[in-house]
Amino acid sequence: MSYQVLARKWRPRTFEDMVGQEHVLQALIHALDNQRLHHAYLFTGTRGVGKTTIGRLLARCLNCETGVTATPCGTCSSCQEIQEGRFVDLIEIDAASRTGVDDMRELTDNVQYSPTRGRFKVYLIDEVHMLTNQSFNAFLKTLEEPPEHVKFLLATTDPQKLPVTVLSRCLQFNLKRMTPEHIAGHLRHVLTQEGIPFEEPALWLLARAADGSMRDALSLTDQAIAFGNQKLSGSDVSNMLGTIDQSDIENLVDALVENDGPALLSEISRISDFAPDYSVILADLLSLFHRVTMEQVVPGSVDNALGDAAQVESLARRLSAEDAQLFYQAALMGRKDLAVTPDARMGFEMTMLRMLAFRPGADRREPPAVASGGSSSGQGVQESREDPEPGPAAPEAQPSEPVTEQAASEEPEQAVPEEPEQPEQAVPEEIASKAVAEEPEAGPPPVENDDAWLAILDEAAEAAGGEDYVSEPEPEQPPPQPTVPQAEEPVATEPERVEEPPATDEFFWERDFRNLGIVGMPGNLASNAAMTRNGDEIVLTIDEGHARLLNARHEEKIVEALRNRFGDTITLRVEQGDAGGKTPAAWEERQRQARQKAAEEAIRNDPAVQSIVERFEARVVENSIRPPHQAKSG
Incomplete structure (x- = not known):
């Protein structure tokens, strides 16, 4: 006897043999047991989930010689003939090859005849969505009101293509994908x-x-x-x-968790010998990190859908939440990048190395210092400075070119030639250029008045303490030939004062925090905490949102910095609570706002600026004012 493939040999013979479609089988069994049978059934679902198989089993249930039952005997002639595919009253039609209206008319013409052997004449139409619109129209009336001895069983992988008139005439059952x-x-x-x-x-x-x-x-x-x-x-x-084994996935993840770069590259080199689909590997990693995160958020929620429940539970304990999120995002972006990388293995290696390099708290993220005359980045830069202490300057953006509300594309017609620095006052040359060049019809001031003209602008810059400002002239009015009066001495504006700690050598947490040199995520979290000290114990009070991000590695970095400053006997305790605004981050923000307000007031009240605004009908664009960078004391 010739070999029979497993898919045919192990086709279910009873409802009990079916796997994974209990929701459909339950409805059919109850309908058969109570003799509540519909004339048309529609089975939908992806390929190979049992649509045709259920149709054939239902035909046996309807035509078994023992009666209509959910448990056909399997031994009578009708059951045997249906099982062997030679039952005359089971008509199987492949709609993919018989799509014409003539084929459908032939079917409807034969419907009226009574069954030859069985109790019902059963029409099993596979891939019914392939029928043409004309075929559906010819079929609708028969489908709605067939003879009592006819049952229609329709199967399709794409129910969206079926007319609603067909869907409304059938009982629809959606077969699930197998897990x-x-x-x-x-x-x-x-x-x-x-x-x-x-x-x-x-x-x-x-x-x-x-x-x-x-x-x-x-x-x-x-x-x-x-x-x-x-x-x-x-x-x-x-x-x-063309895939890799689950143990290979475990080896990759173990190398990531252990921060072992050589082992990671060695494992990638080994699996590359199998010429795998790297996109599939990243998909497996995405699935793994997704399930790890689920287990971390909802302990006990992991399933064994991939046979690796134990590994997922172990990783959920070994990985931090931020590590799992980083790995997931890196794998997601790396999978998209594979389509544009010159080499798939190179793209996969970069994705895995990105996970390793940017893992929170990983020391290897900083590049090494350049030993020769070239510049270096990261810690190497700080080590090459003359002052070994980390700079306490606030992390503010560099001042940018002030922006006017005129179009940036306007080109100045003429620029004031650069003059030597005046002995008493100084001003950036771009201020003079803007004040004149943005006037479309204005020429340069007369030569004999250059010194007085520049003196006014110099005086304005000196009164503003070197702040950047800009005036926007009205283009319609050309400036008259100026006979510039001698500018008065500007009156300094008293800036708003911000609370300052006492000027002593004692360490003040809010002011001197940056001197501790805590960087990265630990520094960000510590800067949002209030500090109290009782002997050798330091207590950091941090709000709940930041406390959730704090882990053991972060605390180690903070303790190390505190011990470098206060001694090796220092211990750290972290409490959740309201910091009350007594944090370095809040103190720095208050300082920044005070400097910004003082700079705006200095520009607004400066006599020279007021003179320019009045003479040229210009106005100050306040959001272009940037305060000077000031290093924090301490």
């Missing part, structure tokens, strides 16, 4: 019955490759048995599918 657990369990049963030795990882590889289709899983199993010479091993199945 990897269902597929692996069924494969385990089939291989045990077939006497084929197998390894458990091989079953999970086949289950995932089947992508929800039991028929595809059995077909792949047939292929794997031939590939492995009557046995299934994880390595053989992995080679056949």
